[in-house]
Amino acid sequence: MSMQKYIVKRVVQIFLTLIIIMTIMFILFRMMPGDPTAFMLDTRMTPEHKAIIRAQFGLDKPIWYQYLLYLKNFFRGNFGRSFYYARPVYDLVMEKLPATLLLWTGSYVISYSLGITLGKIIAWRRGGKLEFGSTLFGLFFYCMPIFWVGLIMLWIFSYKFGLFPLGGLKGPDVWSDPTSSIWLKALDVLHHVALPLSVLTLAFFAGSMLVMRTSMLETLREDYIMTARAKGLPEKTIRDRHAARNAMLPVVTAFAIAVAGSVGGGVLTETTFSYPGLGKLIVDATLTFDYPLAQASFLFIALMVLVANLVADILYAYLDPRIVY
Numbered sequence: 001m002s003m004q005k006y007i008v009k010r011v012v013q014i015f016l017t018l019i020i021i022m023t024i025m026f027i028l029f030r031m032m033p034g035d036p037t038a039f040m041l042d043t044r045m046t047p048e049h050k051a052i053i054r055a056q057f058g059l060d061k062p063i064w065y066q067y068l069l070y071l072k073n074f075f076r077g078n079f080g081r082s083f084y085y086a087r088p089v090y091d092l093v094m095e096k097l098p099a100t101l102l103l104w105t106g107s108y109v110i111s112y113s114l115g116i117t118l119g120k121i122i123a124w125r126r127g128g129k130l131e132f133g134s135t136l137f138g139l140f141f142y143c144m145p146i147f148w149v150g151l152i153m154l155w156i157f158s159y160k161f162g163l164f165p166l167g168g169l170k171g172p173d174v175w176s177d178p179t180s181s182i183w184l185k186a187l188d189v190l191h192h193v194a195l196p197l198s199v200l201t202l203a204f205f206a207g208s209m210l211v212m213r214t215s216m217l218e219t220l221r222e223d224y225i226m227t228a229r230a231k232g233l234p235e236k237t238i239r240d241r242h243a244a245r246n247a248m249l250p251v252v253t254a255f256a257i258a259v260a261g262s263v264g265g266g267v268l269t270e271t272t273f274s275y276p277g278l279g280k281l282i283v284d285a286t287l288t289f290d291y292p293l294a295q296a297s298f299l300f301i302a303l304m305v306l307v308a309n310l311v312a313d314i315l316y317a318y319l320d321p322r323i324v325y
Contacts, residue, residue, distance in 0.1 A: 003314070010313065014306045021302045022074065022295070026067055029291045070295075079299075080292030084285070089296045092281065097300060099169055100277035103193060104266060104304075107200035108255075112208045114201075116251060119212025120244045124235075126217065135213075138206030150199045150272035157195060164195050167274030196273040200266070204258060211254045215247035222246075249316065256312035259305050266301075 061069070073080060079089040115138075122131035141149065157163045165171065174180050174188040219225065220243055228238045270279035278297050285294035 007310070007314070010310050014303075014310065017306060018299065018303065019071075022071070022299060023067075025295050025298055026070055029294060030063060030066075079296040082285075082290055082293045084288040084290045084293070089292045092293060093278065093296050093300055096276060096278050096281045096297075099275065100266065100270070100279065100301075102189075103196055103200065103270070103275065103277060106193070106197050107204055108259075110197075111201045111204035112251075112255065115205050115208025116212050116244075116248070119209040119251075120216050120239060120247065122209075123213045123216030123220065123247075124239050124243075131213075134209065138209050141202040142206035142210075146199060146203050147268045147272050149202065150196070150269055153195050153199060154273070165192050168192055169276050193275075196269050196275050199269055199272075207254060207258060208251060212247060212251050215250045216243060219243045219247040252312045252315050256309045259308040 070080075077090075079093070081087065082089050082092055085092060118134055122128070122134055125131065154166065158166045169189060169192050170185075171188045171192070174185060225238060225243055228242050233242075266277070267279035267282060269275065270277045271283050274280070278301060282294060282297045282301075284290075285297060
C-alpha cells in the first residue's frame, strides 16, 4: 500500500472515530445530573416561560431526535449555540483554540527537543554525573502532580517575586493602548504564557528523555553500530546519524501516546493559571451544563489527538524506510 492510500485510509478511520467519540460524549453529557437551562431560568418564571426556553434549545425533544439533529448539524458545520454564553459554539472555540495550540505546541516542541537531545547524550556517556542529575531532575517533575507544580510556580514567581502575571493571556494595559506595537504585544503574550508553558514542558520533558535514553542504549548494542565504528566514522556521526535516528522510533510512539494523555494535564494547567484556552473552556462548560460548548471543545481536542497519531505514523515511515504501509 502506498503512503497516499494509507493516509486516505487513516483519514477515513479518523472520521469514523470522531463519530464514535461524538456519540459517547452525547450520551455521557445527557446522563449528567442537573438541568442545562438552570443558569438561564429565573425562579419568578412561569412554567410556560421555562418550557419555551427549553424548546428554543431543543431540549423538549426525545433523546434520539436530539442525537440525529446533533449529527445533522455537525455535518453542516453547525456546532450549535452555547446555553451559557448565548453565542455560536464555533466562535467560542475558535477564540480559545489559538491559545491552546500556542501552549501545547510550544511545550511539545521545547520538551521533546530537549528530551531527545539530552537523552541521546546521556546514553552515549552512560554512568556520568550528567545522566544522574538529568534523570533525577526529570523523574522529580514527572512524578509531581501537574497542578501542584503550577501552584508552587505561581506562588514563587508570581505572588512572591511578582515576575510573572497570576493568569490570563493578555495584559489590558498593553492591548488597550493603540500605540503598542505588534512586538510589544507578542512579548506581553510570551510573558503571560511563560509559567504555564514551563509547567507543561517540565511534565513532558522527562518522558521523552527517558524513552530516548533507553532506546539509545538498546540501539548502541546493534551490530551496525560496531560496523560503523570499525569503518572509522566520527563518534558524533555514529551517534546522530546511525544510532539516534533508529532510537527515535519508540520516542515517536511515546509522543502519540503523550498527546492523548496530555489532555488532562492541559485542562489542569489552564485551570490553575486561568489560561483562556480550550481546557479551561471545557471546565467552565461542564460546570454550567453547557452541552454544545463542552461537546465541541472535546471534539476539537480529540481531533488534535487523532491528527497527532497520524503524524506519528507518517514519521515512522520517514525514520525507518523498512516500514511499509
